[in-house]
Structure formats: C-alpha cells, structure tokens
Amino acid sequence: xxxxxxxxxxxxxxxxxxxxxxxxxxxxxxxxxxxxxxxxxxxxxxxxxxxxxxxxxxxxxxxxxxxxxxxxxxxxxxxxxxxxxxxxxxxxxxxxxxxxxxxxxxxxxxxxxxxxxxxxxxxxxxxxxxxxxxxxxxxxxxxxxxxxxxxxxxxxxxxxxxxxxxxxxxxxxxxxxxxxxxxxxxxxxxxxxxxxxxxxxxxxxxxxxxxxxxxxxxxxxxxxxxxxxxxxxxxxxxxxxxxxxxxxxxxxxxxxxxxxxxxxxx
Amino acid sequence: xxxxxxxxxxxxxxxxxxxxxxxxxxxxxxxxxxxxxxxxxxxxxxxxxxxxxxxxxxxxxxxxxxxxxxxxxxxxxxxxxxxxxxxxxxxxxxxxxxxxxxxxxxxxxxxxxxxxxxxxxxxxxxxxxxxxxxxxxxxxxxxxxxxxxxxxxxxxxxxxxxxxxxxxxxxxxxxxxxxxxxxxxxxxxxxxxxxxxxxxxxxxxxxxxxxxxxxxxxxxxxxxxxxxxxxxxxxxxxxxxxxxxxxxxxxxxxxxxxxxxxxxxxxxxxxxxxxxxxxxxxxxxxxxxxxxxxxxxxxxxxxxxxxxxxxxxxxxxxxxxxxxxxxxxxxxxxxxxxxxxxxxxxxxxxxxxxxxxxxxxxxxxxxxxxxxxxxxxxxxxxxxxxxxxxxxxxxxxxxxxxxxxxxxxxxxxxxxxxxxxxxxxxxxxxxxxxxxxxxxxxxxxxxxxxxxxxxxxxxxxxxxxxxxxxxxxxxxxxxxxxxxxxxxxxxxxxxxxxxxxxxxxxxxxxxxxxxxxxxxxxxxxxxxxxxxxxxxxxxxxxxxxxxxxxxxxxxxxxxxxxxxxxxxxxxxxxxxxxxxxxxxxxxxxxxxxxxxxxxxxxxxxxxxxxxxxxxxxxxxxxxxxxxxxxxxxxxxxxxxxxxxxxxxxxxxxxxxxxxxxxxxxxxxxxxxxxxxxxxxxxxxxxxxxxxxxxxxxxxxxxxxxxxx
Numbered sequence: 001x002x003x004x005x006x007x008x009x010x011x012x013x014x015x016x017x018x019x020x021x022x023x024x025x026x027x028x029x030x031x032x033x034x035x036x037x038x039x040x041x042x043x044x045x046x047x048x049x050x051x052x053x054x055x056x057x058x059x060x061x062x063x064x065x066x067x068x069x070x071x072x073x074x075x076x077x078x079x080x081x082x083x084x085x086x087x088x089x090x091x092x093x094x095x096x097x098x099x100x101x102x103x104x105x106x107x108x109x110x111x112x113x114x115x116x117x118x119x120x121x122x123x124x125x126x127x128x129x130x131x132x133x134x135x136x137x138x139x140x141x142x143x144x145x146x147x148x149x150x151x152x153x154x155x156x157x158x159x160x161x162x163x164x165x166x167x168x169x170x171x172x173x174x175x176x177x178x179x180x181x182x183x184x185x186x187x188x189x190x191x192x193x194x195x196x197x198x199x200x201x202x203x204x205x206x207x208x209x210x211x212x213x214x215x216x217x218x219x220x221x222x223x224x225x226x227x228x229x230x231x232x233x234x235x236x237x238x239x240x241x242x243x244x245x246x247x248x249x250x251x252x253x254x255x256x257x258x259x260x261x262x263x264x265x266x
Numbered sequence: 267x268x269x270x271x272x273x274x275x276x277x278x279x280x281x282x283x284x285x286x287x288x289x290x291x292x293x294x295x296x297x298x299x300x301x302x303x304x305x306x307x308x309x310x311x312x313x314x315x316x317x318x319x320x321x322x323x324x325x326x327x328x329x330x331x332x333x334x335x336x337x338x339x340x341x342x343x344x345x346x347x348x349x350x351x352x353x354x355x356x357x358x359x360x361x362x363x364x365x366x367x368x369x370x371x372x373x374x375x376x377x378x379x380x381x382x383x384x385x386x387x388x389x390x391x392x393x394x395x396x397x398x399x400x401x402x403x404x405x406x407x408x409x410x411x412x413x414x415x416x417x418x419x420x421x422x423x424x425x426x427x428x429x430x431x432x433x434x435x436x437x438x439x440x441x442x443x444x445x446x447x448x449x450x451x452x453x454x455x456x457x458x459x460x461x462x463x464x465x466x467x468x469x470x471x472x473x474x475x476x477x478x479x480x481x482x483x484x485x486x487x488x489x490x491x492x493x494x495x496x497x498x499x500x501x502x503x504x505x506x507x508x509x510x511x512x513x514x515x516x517x518x519x520x521x522x523x524x525x526x527x528x529x530x531x532x533x534x535x536x537x538x539x540x541x542x543x544x545x546x547x548x549x550x551x552x553x554x555x556x557x558x559x560x561x562x563x564x565x566x567x568x569x570x571x572x573x574x575x576x577x578x579x580x581x582x583x584x585x586x587x588x589x590x591x592x593x594x595x596x597x598x599x600x601x602x603x604x605x606x607x608x609x610x611x612x613x614x615x616x617x618x619x620x621x622x623x624x625x626x627x628x629x630x631x632x633x634x635x636x637x638x639x640x641x642x643x644x645x646x647x648x649x650x651x652x653x654x655x656x657x658x659x660x661x662x663x664x665x666x667x668x669x670x671x672x673x674x675x676x677x678x679x680x681x682x683x684x685x686x687x688x689x690x691x692x693x694x695x696x697x698x699x700x701x702x703x704x705x706x707x708x709x710x711x712x713x714x715x716x717x718x719x720x721x722x723x724x725x726x727x728x729x730x731x732x733x734x735x736x737x738x739x740x741x742x743x744x745x746x747x748x749x750x751x752x753x754x755x756x757x758x759x760x761x762x763x764x765x766x767x768x769x770x771x772x773x774x775x776x777x778x779x780x781x782x783x784x785x786x787x788x789x790x791x792x793x794x795x796x797x798x799x800x801x802x803x804x805x806x807x808x809x810x811x812x813x814x815x816x817x818x819x820x821x822x823x824x825x826x827x828x829x830x831x832x833x834x835x836x837x838x839x840x841x842x843x844x845x846x847x848x849x850x851x852x853x854x855x856x857x858x859x860x861x862x863x864x865x866x867x868x869x870x871x872x873x874x875x876x877x878x879x880x881x882x883x884x885x886x887x888x889x890x891x892x893x894x895x896x897x898x899x900x901x902x903x904x905x906x907x908x909x910x911x912x913x914x915x916x917x918x919x920x921x922x923x924x925x926x927x928x929x930x931x932x933x934x935x936x937x938x939x940x941x942x943x944x945x946x947x948x949x950x951x952x953x954x955x956x957x958x959x960x961x962x963x964x965x966x967x968x969x970x971x972x973x974x
Contacts, residue, residue: 038336055347055354055404074337078306078735088406107336108406109345111301111354112722117406175483175508176419176441177557177569177689178369178393210558212313212331212366213392215683235392237416 033120034136037104040072045099051086053115061092071133085114102129146263152229155194160224162186180207185220193260204230204243218251227252293753293902294717299344299353300746305723306734313688314747316703317373321380323696323828324349327373327403330747331366341367341389345404350749358409361388370420376434377427385421385438393417397438412468417443424490434459435525439488449476451484451502455526473531475520477542481508491575493582498522501575501587511555517548517589519610535610545610552595559684564644564652564676571689576629583609588627598623601641618663628693636660638700640693650676654704667905674707674714679743697828698754708746753832755906755974758823760950765818773808776824781805784860784898784933786821786949795944796872800862821949833900841894851881852899857908859900859972860933866892872945876935877910877970908974915967924955925973937968
C-alpha cells in the first residue's frame with residue numbers, strides 16, 4: 001500500500017537532528033556504508049516529500065521507498081521485501097520518484113511500517129553491490145568476533161568439569177532482584193587459543209540468575225563443552241577477582257575453533 | 267430562582283416525566299502496544315511503565331523490556347502521539363541488551379515542559395543507573411545522560427513543573443548500594459530538570475531517606491509522589507532483617523513540604539515511636555524473597571518490589587499507599603491499601619482493600635479524588651490466569667468498582683527470564699482519565715480481554731493466532747505490553763456571560779484548556795426570542811436573539827480537554843436549505859450529550875432545540891435559505907450512564923427539570939410541541955437541571971435535561 005500522508009497539523013512533532021553518520025555519500029565505499037548502517041536494502045523511491053508513518057511529517061527530507069531486496073538487517077526485523085518504508089534523506093530534496101538505488105540506513109521508528117535514517121545511497125550494478133554488501137556483512141561478523149577475542153584474557157577450548165557457588169561478594173548483594181548469584185565453573189582445558197592459563201584448569205565466574213540483567217550469560221553445567229572467551233574486568237564495577245563469562249558470546253561452539261585460530265592469526 | 271418564581275403563576279403540572287438510559291458499555295480502551303511492523307516479534311516485553319504528557323495528553327511514552335529491532339546500540343521507548351491508539355518504537359536510550367533493551371526503566375514527562383525524563387539501568391551494563399532527558403521523545407537522537415552511577419537498583423521517576431511557570435522538578439527513587447551504612451533508600455532530586463546539564467550528575471543530588479539501621483540494605487522499591495503544592499512523599503521498605511528468603515521490614519513514608527529544596531530534605535514526617543524522620547506505616551511486615559520463577563504464582567517471582575503511593579491532587583494531606591507481603595508471614599502474597607488524611611502522620615487502622623495472590627499494585631488519584639488501584643492477580647489452577655484489575659473508589663476507598671482488563675493464561679509462554687510479567691506496572695490520572703500499562707500473554711482471544719482490546723500487530727482472533735508481517739505465518743505467543751485508558755464521567759464547569767451592550771448577540775469561551783460540551787441562552791426574561799443557540803468552535807457558545815432589550819446571557823458547559831478527548835467528544839452538524847425542521851444524528855458508538863441550532867444568519871426564530879433519538883433536532887418558524895442543527899456526541903464513560911429526562915409543562919410558559927439525584931447536567935433542550943410559540947431561553951439550571959422559557963403558554967411545552 002502506498003499511503004501518503006499530508007503534512008500534519010501543528011500538533012506534529014518537530015524532527016530532531018539527523019542521525020546521519022557523517023559519512024559523505026560521494027566519498028564512502030559500500031564497505032564503509034555497510035558498516036555504518038543497520039539496514040541496507042535495494043529499493044525504489046515511490047514518492048518524494050512523503051511519509052507513510054503517522055509520526056513522521058512529510059517534508060523535503062522524507063521519501064517513501066519500496067524495499068525491493070534486503071541486503072543487511074538483524075534477523076529479528078522480519079521480511080520487509082516489497083513493503084514501503086519512510087526514509088529520512090541524508091540530503092533533503094536529493095531524491096526522485098522511480099530512482100533505484102541501494103540505501104544504507106539506520107533504524108529510527110518502528111510503527112505500522114518503518115522510518116529509517118539514510119546514511120548513504122549508492123547506484124550501480126545491483127549484483128555487484130549485493131556482493132560487496134554481503135562480503136562486508138560476513139566480514140563484519142568476523143571483525144566483531146575478532147574484537148571480542150582481542151579483549152579476552154583467555155580463549156580456551158575445554159569441558160566444564162565442576163561448578164559450585166562462588167565465595168565472592170560484590171556490591172549487588174542478595175537483597176537485590178538483580179543479584180547475579182555467582183557461581184564458578186572449572187574448565188578442563190584441552191586447547192589454548194589465547195593467553196596463558198595458570199594450569200590445565202581455568203576457573204571463571206558466571207551469574208546463575210535468570211534475572212533480566214543476567215539471564216543471557218552462559219549457564220554452564222558439568223559437561224558443557226566449547227570455546228570459552230574469558231574476560232577480566234568484563235564489567236569493572238563488579239570488582240570480581242577473576243575471569244568472567246557474562247555474555248552469550250563468551251561461549252562459542254567447538255566447531256568454530258578453526259575460525260577462531262584464523263582470526264587470532266594462527 | 268426568584269425570577270422564575272415571579273413568572274410562574276401556578277405550580278407546574280407534570281403530565282409526563284420520562285427518562286431513558288443509554289446503555290453504558292464501559293469506555294475502556296486497551297491497546298496491545300507492539301507495532302504492526304513488529305508483528306513477528308516474540309520477546310518477553312515485561313515490566314512496563316508509562317508517561318502521559320500533562321501538557322498534551324495525546325503524547326504518551328511507554329516502556330518495557332523491549333530491545334532495538336535492528337540490534338543497534340540503543341534501546342527503544344514506545345511512543346504515541348494520538349492518545350495511545352497507535353504506537354511506534356523509537357530507540358533513544360543509550361545502551362541496548364539484545365533481549366531486553368534495558369534493565370529496569372521508568373519514564374515521566376515534566377508538568378508543562380513537554381520534556382520526557384527516564385531512569386534506567388543501562389542495557390548490557392549491569393546495574394548502571396542512568397537518568398535521562400529529551401525534549402522531543404519522537405525524534406531521533408539519544409536522550410541526554412544526566413546521571414551515570416553504578417550499583418543502583420530500580421530507578422522510579424516522578425516529574426512535574428512548579429505551578430506558575432516554575433522549573434521542572436524531578437525525583438527518582440532508587441536503591442543505591444553505594445549508600446553508607448546500608449541505608450540504601452534514595453531519591454535523586456533535581457530542582458530544575460531543564461537546566462540539568464552534563465557531565466553527570468548534572469544538578470541531581472542523591473538524597474538518602476532511610477534514617478534507621480537496616481539489615482544491610484533497604485528493599486528494592488523506592489517510590490516518590492508529588493503534589494502541586496510542593497509536598498513530596500516517598501515510600502519504601504526499610505529492611506530490618508533478612509534471612510535470604512524473607513525480609514522483615516517496615517513500610518516507611520517520608521515527606522518533604524517544600525519540593526525537597528530546603529536545607530533538610532524528606533524530614534517533615536516524624537515517627538512518634540522513635541522520633542526519627544519517616545513514618546513507619548507498618549512494622550514487622552514479612553515480605554517473601556524467592557528470586558526465581560514460581561510455578562504456583564504464574565511464573566512470577568517474589569522480590570519485594572511491590573509498593574505504590576499516590577496523593578490526592580485536591581489536598582496534599584490525603585495520601586494512599588499500597589504494599590505486598592505474607593500476612594503474618596503466611597502465604598498467599600497479599601496486597602494492601604491504606605490511607606492517611608493528615609499528611610502521613612496517621613493511617614487507616616485497617617486495609618481499604620485487600621487482594622490475595624496478587625502483585626504489582628499501582629495507585630493514582632484523579633482530580634475528583636477518585637482513587638484508582640491497578641494490580642495483577644493469579645487465579646484458578648491448571649492453568650492459572652493472570653487477571654489484571656482496575657479498581658476505583660469515589661468514596662475514599664470504602665467501596666470499589668472492578669474492571670477486569672485482562673485474564674490470559676499464566677502458564678504460557680514459558681518464561682525466558684524473570685520478571686515474567688514485571689516487578690511493577692503503572693497507573694496515573696489526568697483530569698478524570700486513568701491511564702495505565704501492564705504486560706500479559708498476548709494470545710489474540712477476546713475472552714482474555716473482557717473490555718475489548720485493539721491489536722496493532724497482525725492477529726487472527728478467530729483462530730486465536732498471532733501472524734507475522736506477511737499476515738500468514740503464525741507467530742508464537744509471548745508477553746506484550748498493553749496500554750489502557752479509562753474515561754470518567756463529565757463534571758462540567760458552567761460559565762456564563764451577560765450581554766448588556768447594544769448587541770443582540772451574546773457569546774463566551776470556555777476557560778483555558780477546556781472544551782465545550784453544550785450551551786444555552788437566556789433572554790433574562792426580557793421577552794425577546796431566540797434565533798440561534800450554537801457552538802463557537804469547540805470551546806465556546808453563541809446566542810443570537812431577535813432584539814436586545816437590555817440583558818442577554820450565554821452559557822457554556824465546559825470540560826477539560828483531556829476528558830473530552832478521552833471520550834471522543836465530537837460536534838456534528840446538518841444544514842438544510844428547505845423545510846423548517848433540521849436534525850442531526852451522532853455517529854454510532856457515541857451518544858448525544860448536547861446540541862444547538864442556528865438560523866445561519868437568516869433571521870428566523872427558533873421554536874424547538876431538543877435532543878431527538880441519538881441526536882438533535884431544531885424547529886424554526888421559517889426557512890429563509892439555511893438552517894443548521896448541531897449535536898455534541900461522546901462515547902460512554904466507565905461507570906457512568908448518560909440519561910435524558912424530560913417533563914411536559916401544560917400550565918406555564920416556563921418548563922424546568924432536575925437531573926436524577928447524583929447526576930450533573932451535560933446539556934438540555936426545549937420543545938414547542940404544537941409549533942405555535944417561540945423559544946426565548948434554553949439554559950442550565952444550576953449544575954443539575956435545565957430551564958426553558960417560551961413566549962407563550964401552549965399547554966404542551968417540553969424541557970429536556972441530559973444528565974450523567
């Protein structure tokens with residue numbers, strides 16, 4: 001549905017500053033724009049000076065764009081192929097109905113449809129751009145993991161052989177619903193990928209709490225096996241005297257070991 | 267009434283007194299807040315909070331454990347700009363957890379500043395308190411971080427503006443583990459929220475409100491409340507002992523009489539037992555602690571976070587508190603409400619209301635002193651249900667009505683994390699409207715929503731299936747936030763203006779911030795006739811008479827903009843070019859509350875201006891080319907009925923009628939049944955009746971009053 005809204009009555013909200021990443025469209029490569037964007041899609045401008053989201057007033061800086069193909073998006077976004085969304089243009093007035101391009105955008109409003117903020121736009125061979133974006137997306141995943149590996153004090157592959165309550169007191173005590181309920185896990189290391197563990201076994205703290213603040217953290221049990229990215233001062237304010245695993249990515253499947261080696265330059 | 271007594275030669279001879287009641291389906295709007303573009307989401311969007319902009323109640327912000335849909339670095343709030351009918355997500359909170367967005371999160375608008383304040387535990391950052399502000403909650407751009415401090419729990423924001431153009435005052439209750447000596451109950455105060463500027467703590471000051479020894483800390487919830495006269499209350503659990511599974515606690519209320527702006531803060535309420543600041547409303551409460559999902563309690567946990575406080579806007583001396591405990595240390599988890607009439611010094615000896623097997627109490631008081639009590643109760647067995655109730659009392663908590671807002675299953679979905687539906691909900695009042703938010707199982711089953719519900723996300727209520735953005739693919743049931751709004755009965759402000767100048771037109775406007783519901787006109791017994799009695803835009807009334815003998819009065823029955831908006835007050839008009847009788851009907855689902863007639867400047871006289879069916883009807887003497895009828899229409903209020911009463915006057919040219927006891931007049935009309943005389947006056951009689959004055963006695967003159 002191509003629903004175009006008239007400019008709203010004075011009650012409508014004035015848009016704030018553009019969230020444009022400061023990336024110059026003319027000077028930015030597909031790789032740079034892909035990294036700066038959360039949603040990348042090939043699309044066709046349907047209407048300029050238009051909006052199809054109630055809370056976004058139409059003006060020279062907005063356009064309604066049909067999403068022809070999604071090239072990068074979080075999995076949880078859903079499939080917007082074929083749907084029309086509102087784009088806040090990086091440059092007001094810089095759009096023409098019928099224009100086809102690859103749009104690099106950041107998320108803004110999620111309502112009956114989406115409103116996104118353009119950080120860049122590229123024209124050219126669709127297949128080529130698709131490949132470039134795809135390659136950057138794939139590389140970004142590696143880059144993200146590479147960063148996490150670099151921040152880890154230890155990266156080891158091994159199996160948990162013991163878990164027990166931790167004799168540690170942190171600022172957030174048992175009287176908070178966000179009490180992490182610290183336990184320790186002991187890993188029998190079979191492969192050291194980064195760092196120098198003191199021995200064949202390493203120990204780390206993890207929150208057993210199912211509270212919203214901590215539930216994502218790995219909850220190892222005896223026998224849990226994988227690649228452990230163990231941090232010091234993962235959340236410095238906790239003041240924990242040892243290694244921690246507080247995020248889902250602190251545990252990787254054993255099958256990723258070659259990838260990890262590659263990213264560590266081994 | 268002396269003039270009427272002079273004019274009336276005989277006692278009224280009542281031939282007929284009739285009344286009809288419009289069926290009053292409660293006016294309750296419940297909206298599932300998940301936007302349509304998020305139809306595929308299956309997050310556990312629990313622990314909701316709500317903020318309605320007092321300066322513009324169409325602007326509403328909401329929160330829940332909702333992450334950024336694109337996995338970006340910032341977490342979203344829910345935004346509505348049309349009073350809660352439609353919602354969008356806007357990611358303006360720094361920090362984002364991929365599953366919950368943030369940790370604890372609450373929101374509040376300033377009183378008149380249009381600024382939105384938030385207090386949260388930053389997403390992905392443990393117990394890192396942020397207090398934030400934005401001037402435009404629907405625009406892109408991060409909220410400004412005003413406070414940034416670690417090891418703090420449950421920030422709960424209240425904000426207002428000092429009347430008379432004063433600054434925003436912001437009060438954020440929180441449990442600060444960094445406080446000395448385990449006296450962790452804290453209220454972060456800003457005496458000028460708009461001037462608060464980074465770096466943190468900007469101009470916020472952490473005020474410690476626990477004056478007694480604790481067992482190592484106070485309980486998680488610290489809830490502030492304000493009154494426009496500068497009285498600030500806060501309530502908290504003062505933990506005196508903690509076994510790991512049970513907290514022995516006082517329920518403590520503190521008070522400040524000057525915005526917490528003085529040399530000492532929150533020290534105005536002294537406990538007579540120990541002469542320390544902070545009145546111990548209850549002592550030795552047994553509050554269970556079990557920080558895991560409880561199968562017998564609808565998968566929710568016990569973490570002692572369930573207290574609430576609300577002040578009567580009419581008097582800061584009257585304050586209500588609610589709390590939860592195991593009475594005498596014995597299950598079930600039970601909610602209690604009590605009241606103070608003397609600024610917290612003494613409290614009702616017994617509960618005003620007690621609810622077993624319930625959690626998440628939330629209190630609010632409207633402009634008429636009607637107290638609202640929102641809570642969620644586990645009922646039944648295998649499967650249990652989470653019932654969300656809104657109770658209301660118009661008599662200080664003696665009697666309570668009950669609106670069941672939702673009753674979905676409590677055993678599905680299986681929890682992803684805790685809290686399952688939340689450690690709190692929120693209720694607030696603006697005008698006579700109660701606004702609130704709760705989280706619940708989102709199965710699209712109308713049986714789960716006895717008051718009705720609106721879904722933005724795709725849903726098939728026949729198959730009781732959620733559907734993805736393609737409107738085909740089924741989506742698993744999850745927990746969603748639900749906004750609701752309950753309208754109250756009108757209590758019109760009646761204003762008048764007397765024209766003594768040369769003009770034959772008398773007109774007036776409603777007080778600022780109010781809209782017109784209906785109006786009237788009086789020739790003040792000067793024996794001129796009426797040509798028009800009609801609305802002037804949406805906030806005034808105009809009367810046009812044939813001549814100006816010396817005194818002509820116009821009347822307007824007005825109501826606050828927030829209350830008229832809640833009930834969707836509309837003004838419909840019908841114009842005819844031929845014929846002397848013109849009528850107009852209200853839209854379906856609304857009912858007539860008032861009306862008017864206009865000769866459209868054609869200088870003909872009015873005989874009849876009356877409610878007719880579910881609309882309005884006007885009869886004129888002639889039709890010189892254009893005649894109009896107006897009807898004011900509103901949707902029903904919750905717990906009130908619109909009733910039209912009428913009386914036939916046979917012996918006088920003046921007819922008048924009173925509303926049934928306890929009801930107020932919203933509008934009224936007059937009918938020259940025989941079409942043989944002229945209407946001179948049609949206007950309200952005090953706040954509960956209507957008067958008609960015709961040119962002559964015909965033996966058949968009707969007066970109507972529309973009452974609620």
